[in-house]
Amino acid sequence: MPRYFFNTRIGNEVIADPEGEELRNPDRAWEVARAMILELLKIEGMEDLMRAVLEVTDDEGEIVLEFPFVEAILDDTEPAADDANIPVTKH
Numbered sequence: 231m232p233r234y235f236f237n238t239r240i241g242n243e244v245i246a247d248p249e250g251e252e253l254r255n256p257d258r259a260w261e262v263a264r265a266m267i268l269e270l271l272k273i274e275g276m277e278d279l280m281r282a283v284l285e286v287t288d289d290e291g292e293i294v295l296e297f298p299f300v301e302a303i304l305d306d307t308e309p310a311a312d313d314a315n316i317p318v319t320k321h
Contacts, residue, residue, distance in 0.1 A: 233289050234259040236266055240282045256294050259286050263295065267302040 235250040253259050263284045271279060284297040 234262075234294065235287045236263060237285045237287060238270075238282055239285055240279070244285075250289075256286075260295060260297070263297045264302050267297060267299050271299065271303065 231252040231254060233250045233252050234256075235247045237247050238245040251259075251262060253262060263286055267284055279299050282299045284299070286294045286297065288294050
């Protein structure tokens, strides 16, 4: 299974995810990224993180997707039924 790394970028600062997560595909990485952002916004508060971006990279360091934090709260779709079971990578 491919490994995805969830790195948080705030301006020029990057908080790297050294461990990553083994996930079945990029769609699952998107689901995990969204769940992580929503959890971080609950813990850290929105004001400091609204300009942050979660950069998801593969094993080779290539960016698979960029997920701005603001998009996670603007996304009005309901979370998937199994979102409660999505592991949240800690930085």
